[in-house]
Amino acid sequence: MKTTSIRELKHDTTAVMAMVANGESVEIRRRNVPVAVISPIPAKSPIERPNFRGRLKEIYGDALLTVTGTDLISEDRGDR
Structure with missing residues (x-):
């Protein structure tokens, strides 16, 4: 599993989401x-x-x- 910081997630969300789209789980860390x-x-x-x-x-x-x-319905409706 890859890890990243909150800062990197904020500034490079596209790269992190690309990793997730490729099937990897990403752990987000604060301090x-x-x-x-x-x-x-x-x-x-x-x-x-x-x-x-x-x-x-x-x-x-x-x-x-x-x-x-269709024939049955038409027959049931009669002359409407």
């Missing part, structure tokens, strides 16, 4: 006493999305419906 640690955010794991197409295939198989959802 050579550790006061904080700046560390990179852990990478997020990808969101697992439900397999809707697979679910529909399990429920209905390869059957094709003769009436679409």
